Amino acid sequence: MVDWLSLAVPLAYLGVLIGSLATFSSLYRKRKAQKAASLEPWFPAHLQRDIYFSLMHLDPSAQQTEKKLPAVPESVLKTSLLRRATEDIRRVLALRSQKQALTVLLQRGSVGDDLWQRFQLAEKEMEEEVKDVVAEANAYVPNWGQVIFQSANEMMNNDLYRKRMAEHQSKLAEEKAFWGKKKASIQEGFMKELDGSEGGVAEAEKAPEAAPTSATLSVQSDEDAVLVEAESVSSPGKKKKGKGKK
Amino acid sequence: MSEIDIFNQYPLHIDPQTKSISLPQSSAYTPTQITAINAELQELNDLHRSFLSIEGPAGIPPPPLPVNPKRSAQITKLRDSANATYRKGNHVEAVRLYTYAIDMALSRPGWEPVTLAREELAGLFGNRAQAHMAMQAWPEGFIDAKSSVDSKPVGNVKAWWRVGKCLAEMSRYGEAKSFVLKGLEIEGRVSEGGKELVALLDDVEAALKRA
Numbered sequence: 001m002v003d004w005l006s007l008a009v010p011l012a013y014l015g016v017l018i019g020s021l022a023t024f025s026s027l028y029r030k031r032k033a034q035k036a037a038s039l040e041p042w043f044p045a046h047l048q049r050d051i052y053f054s055l056m057h058l059d060p061s062a063q064q065t066e067k068k069l070p071a072v073p074e075s076v077l078k079t080s081l082l083r084r085a086t087e088d089i090r091r092v093l094a095l096r097s098q099k100q101a102l103t104v105l106l107q108r109g110s111v112g113d114d115l116w117q118r119f120q121l122a123e124k125e126m127e128e129e130v131k132d133v134v135a136e137a138n139a140y141v142p143n144w145g146q147v148i149f150q151s152a153n154e155m156m157n158n159d160l161y162r163k164r165m166a167e168h169q170s171k172l173a174e175e176k177a178f179w180g181k182k183k184a185s186i187q188e189g190f191m192k193e194l195d196g197s198e199g200g201v202a203e204a205e206k207a208p209e210a211a212p213t214s215a216t217l218s219v220q221s222d223e224d225a226v227l228v229e230a231e232s233v234s235s236p237g238k239k240k241k242g243k244g245k246k
Numbered sequence: 247m248s249e250i251d252i253f254n255q256y257p258l259h260i261d262p263q264t265k266s267i268s269l270p271q272s273s274a275y276t277p278t279q280i281t282a283i284n285a286e287l288q289e290l291n292d293l294h295r296s297f298l299s300i301e302g303p304a305g306i307p308p309p310p311l312p313v314n315p316k317r318s319a320q321i322t323k324l325r326d327s328a329n330a331t332y333r334k335g336n337h338v339e340a341v342r343l344y345t346y347a348i349d350m351a352l353s354r355p356g357w358e359p360v361t362l363a364r365e366e367l368a369g370l371f372g373n374r375a376q377a378h379m380a381m382q383a384w385p386e387g388f389i390d391a392k393s394s395v396d397s398k399p400v401g402n403v404k405a406w407w408r409v410g411k412c413l414a415e416m417s418r419y420g421e422a423k424s425f426v427l428k429g430l431e432i433e434g435r436v437s438e439g440g441k442e443l444v445a446l447l448d449d450v451e452a453a454l455k456r457a
Binding site for chain 1: 257290
């Protein structure tokens with residue numbers, strides 16, 4: 001026969017002990033999570049991801065039948081997923097390049113623990129995000145998950161490259177305008193040289209020196225423009241005079 | 247429910263006919279947010295259009311390699327006819343054809359390898375620069391040659407020379423010198439093109455001394 005009365009004390013002791021431990025643990029974890037959540041996120045909001053999920057939840061009835069959406073065609077969702085993967089690649093690369101610098105800074109004590117915690121949080125989040133994208137891709141087409149990031153990587157690099165090319169080509173008008181003015185001033189210089197005027201030679205030689213710096217700075221090239229115009233206004237008279245003499 | 251499941255929902259709208267996604271006007275976001283969202287949606291819709299042209303039952307972009315040879319063949323064909331036109335001396339027409347080829351190469355879908363696009367465009371920009379130079383259109387030639395060396399810095403000695411030449415023709419000798427020096431650093435002096443670069447460098451330096 002068990003003596004319940006004498007067991008009650010140790011049981012009560014155990015109960016209080018476990019209960020307090022559990023309370024402490026849950027409180028501690030909650031506080032830690034709250035602290036982590038209160039940290040500023042490493043990256044801004046993931047727009048592509050938000051759009052992807054917004055599209056998925058566009059139709060209330062879509063939630064049950066994710067595979068064959070009545071409103072949003074699958075191709076749109078796939079496109080959106082690829083956009084999301086592209087942004088993920090960008091972020092993963094950013095994290096990778098920042099990690100080394102950040103560890104060095106942390107070892108030297110130049111940055112606080114906060115920053116490191118935020119970084120680790122971002123790393124963990126990205127890991128989950130990548131896994132999620134792979135899973136989603138595989139859900140659309142078997143084995144797409146293995147190539148979607150390859151495609152996304154090319155997408156990102158192509159995007160960067162196209163932007164660079166567009167930037168180069170966009171400078172064409174500026175260069176052309178600059179060359180037009182310059183050509184006029186050089187021709188003028190030649191004309192003056194032919195006329196044997198000393199001032200014309202000096203001006204023609206001055207122009208090339210001013211050119212390299214002004215090509216890059218539009219503000220400066222504006223100044224140049226004024227100069228050139230002033231010259232061209234004053235020069236016809238001179239030229240006429242020269243011709244008159246001859 | 248982990249953090250990964252949390253997202254900001256946007257009240258997006260899909261056009262039933264064109265299937266393009268848009269953000270309704272009346273939503274409550276800041277102007278910067280709206281521009282960001284609209285820019286992203288624009289990209290999305292553009293990408294979707296190229297998604298629809300994908301061949302194959304899966305409807306997903308194929309892995310970067312191997313490359314679909316169709317577009318490459320088209321571009322090569324255009325380039326060849328442009329080269330022929332250039333050789334005949336019809337530079338205006340050659341520029342037009344090169345521009346077509348460049349546009350086609352630029353419109354390659356983004357998931358195709360970037361190295362391929364760089365290779366193709368380096369050649370096309372280089373050739374268009376040559377055609378521009380034949381017409382003494384130096385600024386156009388300079389821009390195209392610069393695009394070409396930016397696309398493919400190594401093994402592109404002609405384009406380096408063209409950059410230098412165009413700049414020298416516009417009497418921007420300082421810039422010309424720095425470009426030629428960079429080209430020499432990458433290409434070396436011993437090759438055929440390298441010697442031409444050295445010759446150009448001498449010219450440029452002489453011009454700098456004169457100035």
